[in-house]
Amino acid sequence: MKSSRFAVAAHILVSVEYATRGGEVYFPSTAIAASVNTNPVFVRELLRKLSKAKLVVTKEGKGGGVQLARPASAINLAEIYLAVEEGPVLKHNTRSKDLCCPVSCSMDMVLDPVVSEVESALLDILRERKLCELVNKIAGKAGK
Numbered sequence: 001m002k003s004s005r006f007a008v009a010a011h012i013l014v015s016v017e018y019a020t021r022g023g024e025v026y027f028p029s030t031a032i033a034a035s036v037n038t039n040p041v042f043v044r045e046l047l048r049k050l051s052k053a054k055l056v057v058t059k060e061g062k063g064g065g066v067q068l069a070r071p072a073s074a075i076n077l078a079e080i081y082l083a084v085e086e087g088p089v090l091k092h093n094t095r096s097k098d099l100c101c102p103v104s105c106s107m108d109m110v111l112d113p114v115v116s117e118v119e120s121a122l123l124d125i126l127r128e129r130k131l132c133e134l135v136n137k138i139a140g141k142a143g144k
Contacts, residue, residue: 013075072132
């Protein structure tokens, strides 16, 4: 199963920054859940992870919500990915091995370097991209 955590977390942070540019101090989690069009429990789970990674600050109660912990220009997409994804994008076969088969017993070993290289390349690309780039593209499209 492919994970959408990174995409949803990026959507959350872009929504928060977009709202901030529109004058919101704290963007309500209900508005975030509506924008993402997903279960508010999933949004809260991701917000906890983003908060733990020091990417957002949350405030409860009246007038509460979410704001970025630092400027969008200081947040790269790798930070978001690492905050919410559970392990590398490529996974090993989790089925039990056939102990009589040399292929079955060796696949993890031969795939490890490939998995590591893919994850490293992904993180290199994400480190080069800033959250503000995504927001700027949307704001430009919306005429803001």
